[in-house]
Amino acid sequence: MSEQVDIAIVGGGMVGASLVAALRPLRLRIALIEAVPHDSQAQPSFDERTTALSNGSRRILETIGVWQEVAPAATTIRRIHVSDRGRCGFARVDAAELGLPGLGYVLSNRAFGAALWAGMGRDPTLRVYCPATVLGVVPSAGSVALRIADSGGERRIEAGLVVAADGVHSVVREAVGVAIETRDYGQSAIITTVLPQRFHDQVAFERFAESGPLALLPLADGRCTLVLTVSTAEVESIMAMSDADFLAEVQDRFGYRLGRFLKVGRRFAYPLALTQARGLSGARCAIIGNAAQSLHPVAGMGFNLGLRDVASLAELLAERCAVGDSS
Ligand SMILES: Cc1cc2nc3c(=O)[nH]c(=O)nc-3n(C[C@H](O)[C@H](O)[C@H](O)COP(=O)(O)OP(=O)(O)OC[C@H]3O[C@@H](n4cnc5c(N)ncnc54)[C@H](O)[C@@H]3O)c2cc1C
Known part of the structure; x- marks a missing residue:
């Protein structure tokens, strides 16, 4: 039945x-x-x-x-900071300037x-x-x-x-x-959390680089979620890096806007495709x-x-x- x-x-x-x-x-x-x-x-x-x-x-x-x-x-995103690696200048969007309580929210x-x-x-x-x-x-x-x-x-x-x-x-x-x-982007997203030296102040960062974009999303406890986009060719070697080497790689791609990255969590990789x-x-x-x-x-x-x-x-x-x- x-x-x-x-x-x-x-x-x-x-x-x-x-x-x-x-x-x-x-x-x-x-x-x-x-x-x-x-x-x-x-x-x-x-x-x-x-x-x-x-x-x-x-x-x-x-x-x-x-x-x-x-x-x-949920953590409120108060500002968004967008930059291009290797170029000066950046774009900044501020919720307060727009009269909004937040530009978005980060939720696990x-x-x-x-x-x-x-x-x-x-x-x-x-x-x-x-x-x-x-x-x-x-x-x-x-x-x-x-x-x-x-x-x-x-x-x-x-x-x-x-x-x-x-x-x-x-x-x-x-x-x-x-x-x-469906279209394969030829990229994977590596997800983890990082603890920066300086407090993120509820700012979300988006940084574009030749190798792919990198995003940092603020979390309540001072850590950030890292979304690191890498090419399919390099994903395996980046996933296999020691924590210290991985942090150095992220530091190189992101720079020192939040000081040094002190700690990194477990990494997960997601192959990316448009469907x-x-x-x-x-x-x-x-x-x-x-x-x-x-x-x-x-x-x-x-x-x-x-x-x-x-x-x-x-x-x-x-x-x-x-x-x-x-x-
Ligand atoms: C790295 C990464 C970061 C992302 N970040 C963001 C973000 O910041 N903001 C945003 O808006 N989106 C983000 N996304 C996209 C977001 O994760 C997806 O859009 C969302 O998960 C889609 O949800 P869904 O329920 O449609 O599908 P799914 O998350 O794939 O869930 C499908 C569900 O169906 C179940 N299922 C599958 N087959 C069967 C079956 N035959 N019978 C019964 N159950 C079945 C699965 O177990 C699963 O629970 C991100 C995606 C990735 C990969």
């Missing part, structure tokens, strides 16, 4: 879990299918990264009742995941399947059938709509026949977040765009609910 729901969301990462929060007031019957528990070391979305959130994202998160939960863990992905998943306990109409993976998706005229595997074996879910929030390698997007275009789905919907399917588009982290826009997908889809569904359309 299959479980009947209004919406099946596949992927409970940054975007899928945000959609659960956004749909909460609609009281729809929702099934969330997520392969990896949010607090697992292997979770690909809620991992060691931090995310730079725009003011627009803050407003969306406020509206869907999530900002209140994550605000204590793990803190975000903990807040989003804690909120799910308040949803009486939500059914969570985790760890569970989607094996197949078959749309028909009146519904879409999902075959999933979890610890209890295989089961079937019948939904009015399936949402593909299962990331770049989306099985749902593929099952409904939406193709993607775009050829459509944002298929038969009884909406495609959101990284399943729809993934881009270079230089602008810190991937999740911010995914959250707009969430807001747009939630608005459309709310309109349908308001006119009593359950098709």
Whole structure:
């Protein structure tokens, strides 16, 4: 026998879990299918990264009742400093000069995941399947059938709509026949934290160099998240460096605006590619977040765009609910 729901969301990462929060007031019957528990070391979305959130994202998160939960863990970006290695001059943007409380916020992905998943306990109409993976998706005229595997074996879910929030390698997007275009950037992003000698003063730094951009995002405890973009050819050797050599490399690329870098955390590397789905919907399917588009982290826009997908889809569904359309 299959479980009947209004919406099946596949992927409970940054975007899928945000959609659960956004749909909460609609009281729809929702099934969330997520392969990896949010607090697992292997979770690909809620991992060691931090995310730079725009003011627009803050407003969306406020509206869907999530900002209140994550605000204590977020660091406000008061200024942004942009420079080009080997050239004089720089650009500086100051929140105070613009009359804003901040230019954006830095939030750890793990803190975000903990807040989003804690909120799910308040949803009486939500059914969570985790760890569970989607094996197949078959749309028909009146519904879409999902075959999933979890610890209890295989089961079937019948939904009015399936949402593909299962990331770049989306099985749902593929099952409904939406193709993607992809371009390898030939670069990887190395993520870690560094402790600078001088306090960052809540300034985010973006520095462009021949080898790729480097970003430093301020964290509450005085450390910074480092996003170092390197070419595919050099990623292996940079990852293999001792901490001292790595800090010297970062110092060389960034300079001494924050004094010397004193400590570095564990490093993680992410190969970078531009991916775009050829459509944002298929038969009884909406495609959101990284399943729809993934881009270079230089602008810190991937999740911010995914959250707009969430807001747009939630608005459309709310309109349908308001006119009593359950098709
Ligand atoms: C180095 C780096 C830094 C970044 N920094 C920023 C930033 O500062 N600001 C910003 O806005 N964006 C940033 N991004 C982009 C951001 O991380 C992504 O846009 C965001 O993670 C997308 O979330 P998602 O939920 O769509 O996909 P994902 O994060 O990929 O999550 C997909 C989820 O689906 C689950 N899943 C996959 N397949 C299945 C299946 N078959 N069945 C069930 N579950 C499944 C996965 O376990 C996962 O939980 C950065 C990206 C990188 C690589």
